[in-house]
Amino acid sequence: MTTTIYGIKNCDTMKKAMTWLDAQGVDYRFHDYKKEGVPEARLREWLATLGWETVINRRGTTWRKLDATLRDNMDREQALAVAMDNPSIIKRPILETGTALRAGFNEQDWKQLI
Secondary structure, three states: OOOEEEEEEOOOHHHHHHHHHHHHOOOOEEEEEHHHHHHHHHHHHHHHHHHHHHOOOOOHHHHHHHHHHHOOOOOOHHHHHHHHOHHHHHHEEEOOOOOOEEEOOHHHHHHHHO
């Protein structure tokens, strides 16, 4: 089983998630949006599977900086375009285990997956 987490290295939630994975002895690959970019095919799958409302971080600064009209009329295609241009708007981390897909770090949920 290949586990991959997607995010931004300097994010506190990413640090917590990677520390937790290390403590569990989980072998994982880290995909850094800042260095490797956002994989568009993966992002499309996340949006289709989890919904844009889950994948897009609507509590962060990047969301608040969006034009109000764009925020109010957001849909999956607009979310894709915004996330491709602004990876920091994607909820972190995105966890893929091969059999599961999750957005955000939740220790209890992750314990059941891994």
